[in-house]
Amino acid sequence: MDWDGVTFGAFLGVAGTFGMLALAFYPVMRRTFLLWNAVRTFAFCLMGLALFPVELPAFFPTGEARIDIGEIALSIAVGCTGPFLAAYIEERGPYARIRFWLRTMLPIGVLGGVATALAPWWPRLDWLHDLIILAMILGLLVALIVAVRAGSRAARFQAVSYSPLIAVGLVVLTYELSTGQPMPYWQVAALFAILADFLFTGVGVIDGFMVIKRQRDAAVADVREARIAVATDPLTDIANRRGLALRFRDSGHARPRGLAVIDCDHFKRINDMFGHDVGDEVLIAVAEGLKHDNVFPARQGGEEFVVLLYGDDWQRLAETVRRRITISVLELVPEVPFPVTASAGLTQVGEQDTLDSAVKRGDDALYAAKDAGRDTLLLWQDGKHSQPRLVREV
Structure with missing residues (x-):
């Protein structure tokens, strides 16, 4: 049995389902974090296709070009994590500075993808790509810590979701920057960390949906009560x-x-x-x-x-x-x-x-x-x- 194929197939199944659910929830919740989450999920899927050792159709690039596509997708996926979390954390509270930093992660991620695309002509840009990924991970970690300490319920869910991926990212990047060589089996570790991210983020999105639903139900009830109060005589409790x-x-x-x-x-x-x-x-x-x-x-x-x-x-x-x-x-x-x-x-x-x-x-x-x-x-x-x-x- 081809365990690599089975593992990667399971990853694509979970990731695809997760991304489609995010898109399906959007018409109901109308929250932009769902769109960012879908883009992020599909970018991780592309990264997995490019970097995981499975056979792909003939039209897909091979060799160094395939690795470059995977690393560009990784940069975009990590970059999209910023605006996703910026839109996901609660609107109330002292989160303005956190949101500003999180939103800058997307252009930084695009910059990392550009560095990878230009690396065949300027090899030192591979190091820049790794440093950009490392900076985004550290920035995300700091933003999560600050948001959790400020009392963000959404940030607590995402802290659990991102912990495996942040840990794998820090270990892999530290290894590559110190040795100049890719870490063995890092793709497998990354896939499992991403799967954990998807599962816990899904739980957080459902929790957020329930919170929004309760808030909407309460608002509808308040409006209904207000309409009844406006249309009711307070003394006799019949219509005015x-x-x-x-x-x-x-x-x-x-x-x-x-x-x-x-x-x-x-x-x-x-x-x-x-x-x-x-x-x-x-x-x-x-x-x-x-x-x-x-x-x-x-x-x-x-x-x-x-x-x-x-x-x-x-x-x-x-x-x-x-x-x-x-x-x-x-x-x-x-x-x-x-x-x-x-x-x-x-x-x-x-x-x-x-x-x-x-x-x-x-x-x-x-x-x-x-x-x-x-x-x-x-x-x-x-x-x-x-x-x-x-x-x-x-």
């Missing part, structure tokens, strides 16, 4: 005027068949006799009485309420909830010794109606109900106010 408007034009719900404007009769007397605290309790009880199937209640202001009515029996439903107000106040606010009644103005909601036009007609009918002696419901129809026939049958 804004919430009523949102419900009226919400295409996700059926269009209401009718609208009633309801006002408590002689509410000022309750405040004067029992105080505003009891008055508030009465308003809460009124809101409870208005809650019913096929009814969307809202407090318009003061002691005035608006209900949207759904279903074919909307006229009877309007009278039902109006009468429920008296029962609700009697049960929930027993300190008020007399019945609390309400007057209501009712109107049908047409296809061309806006909320304002329907409320205006409901207000007209409500004033007519007040003038008619209160404790009644009147229907606005063709400019006239009358009791609906179904109301008298209740």
